[in-house]
Amino acid sequence: MERIPILKMGSFLLVTIQVDMHDQLALALQDDLTGRIVRDRAQGVLIDISALDIVDSFIGRMLSNIAGMSRVLDAETVVVGMRPSVAITLVELGLSLPGIRTALDIDRGIELLREARGGEAGINDFEEG
């Protein structure tokens, strides 16, 4: 079965969604991700959706779920790289993804996560260490 890869960057996890999501895949991703947050003691999750042309209510809900789960496990979630057309569509559909942090690109996402953690830890530790 196909799975979405989860990469570790310092104390953050990076998920890049490049394929069409469906139920099974979403469930698998939630399983894997929550597992990895606990195992790696991750403090933040970056979800890159720059490859997605279409984001429907299903993916919107999945993103909300992931953000909620991560928060319970004390990790912040940032969705990065949303395309302008996708943003317009989501807003027109009335899905403005409340409760999800967003950033333009990975760099901004990492910055946002580090701010959210109050600079206590982040990718810099990894680079400087």
Place this chain on the structure above:
Amino acid sequence: MPNSRLHEIIGRYEKEILSEWMRLQFEALGGRKDRITEAQLRAVSQEFISVLVAGLSGGSGTDIHAPQWQPTREFLTELSRQRVAQGFSPSETASLVFSFKQPLFLRLRQQYGTDADSLAAEIWTSTDLLDKLGLFTTEVFQKSREQVISLQQQEMLELSTPVVELWDGLLALPLIGTLDSARTQIVMQNLLEAIVAKSATIAIIDITGVPTVDTLVAQHLLKTVAAARLMGAECIISGIRPQIAQTIIHLGVDLNGVITKATLADAFHLALRKKRLLIAKAEN
């Protein structure tokens, strides 16, 4: 009209009809002679007569949508376009065709003399035909006008939604004019594209130039803010005039969750603070 001899008659008296018609047209133009010269008018009239004769000899009667009338239609379309550009009114344009009746009827009367039946039949055929052509001209005139209007609208939309960069990663969107759905769409698109292009984190939407804010406009603004947020940029709405602040509250529009400032200067200040920048007075 299988036995109509119109095209023969027009062909035979072409010169007389033309000069008579030219005189009439010049009278009709009145004080507008500066818009078109005699030579131009003559060329146009000559061509009209020749395409008319060609159409009549096609044998499809007065059905101007038949393929035989194709050159005539093309000629009139082109003529209408020119007249729109020259600033003629629709009736002036249509009367070009209608004014052809008088010289034509004169010749018909000469030709048929006392043969009232044939004369009436020919007059009916030519009236029918010229009316159709005249209406066709008006229709095309209208269409060309509408095209011009929609082009201008398009241009206005593009002109009226500039996105300016105030600082690294700090955009401003001064909105001028009423916001409707179509404009919001373009504003949103421009803003989001600029956010990506300049990798902006803060966008200031200035509504000083928006005359009124009703629930619909407010909704459009909120949509734009939400879309920018999804792209990872924060929005500040500025330029809210006192009356507009009152209207927003009276209408019960919920602007919670959106940062609003009275002036663009305040918004700029806040944006700099958010970016941890400050403007200091230079020494000396």
